[in-house]
Structures are given as structure tokens and as C-alpha cells.
Amino acid sequence: MDEKLEPIYDEVLRRNPGEAEFHQAVREVIESLGPVIAKHPEFAERKIIERICEPERQIIFRVPWQDDDGVVHINRGFRVEFNSALGPYKGGLRFHPSVNLGIVKFLGFEQIFKNALTEMPIGGAKGGSDFDPKGRSRDEVMRFCQSFMTELYRHLGEYTDVPAGDIGVGGREIGYLFGQYKRITNRYESGVLTGKGIEWGGALVRTEATGYGAVFFLREMLRARGQDLDDRTCVVSGSGNVAIYAIEKIHQLGGRVVACSDSGGVVHDPKGIDLELLKQIKEVERGRVADYAERRGGEVRYLPGGNIWEIPCEVALPCATQNELTGRDAATLVGNGCIAVSEGANMPTTPEGVDVFLDAGIAYGPGKAANAGGVATSALEMQQNASRDRWSFEATEQRLGEIMRHIHDLCYATADEYGAPGNYVRGANIAGFQRVADAMVALGLV
Ligand code: GLU
Numbered sequence: 390m391d392e393k394l395e396p397i398y399d400e401v402l403r404r405n406p407g408e409a410e411f412h413q414a415v416r417e418v419i420e421s422l423g424p425v426i427a428k429h430p431e432f433a434e435r436k437i438i439e440r441i442c443e444p445e446r447q448i449i450f451r452v453p454w455q456d457d458d459g460v461v462h463i464n465r466g467f468r469v470e471f472n473s474a475l476g477p478y479k480g481g482l483r484f485h486p487s488v489n490l491g492i493v494k495f496l497g498f499e500q501i502f503k504n505a506l507t508e509m510p511i512g513g514a515k516g517g518s519d520f521d522p523k524g525r526s527r528d529e530v531m532r533f534c535q536s537f538m539t540e541l542y543r544h545l546g547e548y549t550d551v552p553a554g555d556i557g558v559g560g561r562e563i564g565y566l567f568g569q570y571k572r573i574t575n576r577y578e579s580g581v582l583t584g585k586g587i588e589w590g591g592a593l594v595r596t597e598a599t600g601y602g603a604v605f606f607l608r609e610m611l612r613a614r615g616q617d618l619d620d621r622t623c624v625v626s627g628s629g630n631v632a633i634y635a636i637e638k639i640h641q642l643g644g645r646v647v648a649c650s651d652s653g654g655v656v657h658d659p660k661g662i663d664l665e666l667l668k669q670i671k672e673v674e675r676g677r678v679a680d681y682a683e684r685r686g687g688e689v690r691y692l693p694g695g696n697i698w699e700i701p702c703e704v705a706l707p708c709a710t711q712n713e714l715t716g717r718d719a720a721t722l723v724g725n726g727c728i729a730v731s732e733g734a735n736m737p738t739t740p741e742g743v744d745v746f747l748d749a750g751i752a753y754g755p756g757k758a759a760n761a762g763g764v765a766t767s768a769l770e771m772q773q774n775a776s777r778d779r780w781s782f783e784a785t786e787q788r789l790g791e792i793m794r795h796i797h798d799l800c801y802a803t804a805d806e807y808g809a810p811g812n813y814v815r816g817a818n819i820a821g822f823q824r825v826a827d828a829m830v831a832l833g834l835v
Pocket residue numbers: 479480481482551552553554555583735760761763764765767
């Protein structure tokens with residue numbers, strides 16, 4: 390880290406004790422910014438980095454609800470509205486027992502730069518709750534969503550703050566949240582949430598967008614090296630929305646995904662994952678990958694508690710959660726001949742793992758660039774809502790492909806310009822920061 394920037398990072402540590410993931414996300418960005426500050430003294434003078442590290446607003450609230458037996462539960466709700474220099478706050482909601490303020494802040498901080506890289510008019514935010522949807526009935530999830538929105542609605546608006554999904558929040562939850570927002574406000578304000586159902590204001594391709602986008606980014610990284618996905622053996626961690634559509638797009642582009650996972654274990658399916666079966670189990674039955682292994686039979690192996698990164702592959706897509714891929718895992722992947730990593734999840738690789746990939750010189754696409762297709766398509770959904778229009782699947786997917794190519798080229802060119810050719814971490818951090826910083830300078834000290 391540039392020694393001039395060290396005091397800024399030390400101050401972030403001092404003011405945000407115990408928030409390890411937030412510290413990690415901030416550190417990675419600040420480590421990229423030395424040359425930018427040297428070139429732009431106005432950013433230092435206006436204290437842009439210090440201001441970006443401090444959320445504009447942090448909302449923490451009580452979420453009481455009753456389960457099917459009438460037992461009362463109390464969860465904690467969060468919304469961190471991090472930065473609105475480029476547009477209304479935008480970012481998903483995560484429902485998972487691991488959610489705390491530090492997790493929401495790391496996600497919101499990443500979202501600022503990710504959203505800037507899309508070049509769409511959206512600021513950065515994130516929210517969620519420590520509510521655990523696992524094992525909860527549909528009605529329990531609905532009551533929780535209604536209680537959550539009963540507080541959150543006052544902070545939202547299509548010009549103010551526009552949430553979407555993340556881990557534990559999909560189309561079903563967005564429906565319950567939107568229904569409650571509509572009821573409280575008496576407004577059919579479609580643009581207040583994204584990831585909606587197609588029949589009630591949603592956009593085609595939003596469901597597929599994060600996974601497809603990560604594969605489009607991968608395709609661009611490979612293309613820059615004169616390579617492609619054809620016949621490549623791939624592994625995709627996770628088995629949720631991002632993983633499923635990453636697998637779908639890899640298969641469409643000629644690659645073969647031989648493994649995926651969930652918190653219980655890993656399935657290794659050497660012939661290639663049967664996506665229809667996986668979708669049926671995960672999206673319809675809300676089951677586990679162990680069920681997939683049992684029903685698929687044949688050569689498939691289920692490894693309870695297994696490590697997916699030990700399965701040899703040429704391409705790896707971490708699509709599960711933060712810090713799921715360590716320095717040791719990265720060394721294993723590189724040792725097994727992995728040539729490219731594209732992150733569908735947010736910050737899935739630890740700093741040690743990132744160093745291994747960069748030192749090995751493989752194509753490494755960090756989440757804030759590689760998984761930006763989801764939020765970019767959310768911005769397309771907002772556009773369709775604002776113009777009361779509906780675009781075709783083909784046109785929207787083509788647009789997504791162009792956006793991902795553009796993000797790739799921007800990161801690539803920025804890394805080159807700042808003397809780090811092929812380093813998409815530097816490229817993404819600098820290009821995203823620069824866009825937000827320019828807007829913050831223009832908007833004055835607000
Ligand atoms: N949660 C997603 C992300 O990490 C999507 C956010 C959105 O669409 O607003 O980018």
C-alpha cells in the first residue's frame with residue numbers, strides 16, 4: 390500500500406472495529422489507488438477516499454415475526470446506503486444467518502465500484518438480515534419479508550434506493566417485499582425493486598444475468614489471450630442462482646462443468662452436470678446437491694464436506710460466497726493447470742488466493758467486474774420500468790454481452806494505463822473509483 394494512503398486505512402480499522410470483511414474489501418481497493426492519487430491531487434485534497442469509505446447512511450432495524458407455530462422471532466435488518474454520487478442507491482438484500490453490519494458494509498462497498506463499472510446511473514448499497522430461510526415454510530418467509538419491508542419501505546424509492554436479491558433472496562422474496570411496499574405506499578412503483586417476476590414488472594434475463602455475465606467476462610478474458618471455452622473442463626462452486634446460470638452459459642459456449650457444491654458438500658459429475666435435473670432440485674424442490682447426486686446416479690460422486698477446488702479443471706468460477714477460495718486452494722488450482730478464474734460471487738477469493746492467481750499470471754476476473762452483469766441487468770429493468778416498456782430476451786442478452794465486454798475492455802485498458810497489464814484487480818478498482826471520484830468532486834462536499 391502507498392504509504393500516503395496507510396493513515397486512511399488505519400482510520401478505517403479504528404472506526405470500524407471487528408468488521409474483518411469490510412477491512413478486507415477496503416484494503417484491496419486502497420492498495421490499487423496509489424498511482425491514481427499521485428495523478429489526481431484533487432482527490433486527496435477533497436478527501437475522496439476517506440469519504441467513499443464512510444457510508445452515506447446506515448440503517449439497522451428490528452424485524453419481529455411469527456413462525457407457523459405462533460412462536461415469536463426477532464431478527465436484525467440492515468440497509469447500508471453507501472454512495473449515491475452516480476445514481477440512486479442500488480444493491481441486493483442478503484438473508485443468511487452470517488449477515489452482520491461488517492458483511493453488509495463489505496458488500497455495499499464492493500457494490501459502489503461494481504455499479505460504477507457498468508457505466509449505468511446507479512449508486513452503491515447493500516442490505517439484508519440474519520434471518521435464516523433454510524427450512525422455513527413459504528408462509529414464514531412471506532411474514533418475514535412483510536415485517537422487513539414494513540420498516541425498510543420508508544427508506545426506499547425509485548429515485549432513492551432500489552434493492553434486489555442476493556443470497557437467500559430470489560424472485561419469491563422480491564414478490565413478497567414488493568407486495569408489502571405496494572400495499573403500504575399505495576403506489577405501483579415498479580422501479581423500487583429489481584429481480585421482479587416477468588408478469589409484474591420484471592425484466593427478461595435478470596434471473597440469468599449474474600451467471601451469464603460472469604461467463605461473458607470469462608470469454609472476454611480468454612479472447613484477450615487468444616483462447617476460448619470450447620471443450621474446457623470447468624468447476625463452478627455453489628448451486629444457487631448465480632451458479633446455475635453460469636453452468637448454463639458455459640454449456641452453451643461449449644465448455645463442460647464437472648462439479649458444483651453447496652454448504653453440505655460437492656458433486657463431481659465427470660460427464661457434465663445435468664442442468665435440468667439440478668434446476669428441478671434447486672429451483673423447484675429447494676433441495677440440496679446431495680439429492681442431485683442420488684438421483685443422477687452413474688459415475689457421479691458426492692463428497693460430503695468436500696473441497697471443490699481439489700477437482701482438476703482448466704476454468705474455475707467461484708459462485709458461492711465470500712472467502713470460499715483460500716491461498717491453498719488457489720495454489721491447488723494453478724498446480725492442476727487452471728488457466729482462468731471468473732468470480733460470480735462477491736469477494737470469494739481471499740487476498741492470499743488473489744496473490745497466487747496474479748503471480749501465476751492466469752486470467753483472474755475479480756467479482757466486482759466479473760459479476761457486474763446482475764446489477765447491470767437490474768439497471769436495464771429500471772429502464773424498462775421507467776419507460777413502461779418490455780424488451781425481448783434476445784435483445785436484453787445481447788445488451789448484457791456488450792456491457793460485459795465493455796467492462797472487460799475498460800478494466801484491461803485501465804490496468805495497462807497504470808502499468809499493471811492483465812491485472813483486472815487493479816483495472817477494476819481504478820476504473821470504478823475514478824468514475825465515482827470524478828462525480829464526487831463535481832458534486833461538491835456533500
Ligand atoms: N446482489 C447482486 C450483486 O451482488 C445484485 C444487485 C442488484 O441487482 O441490485 O451485485
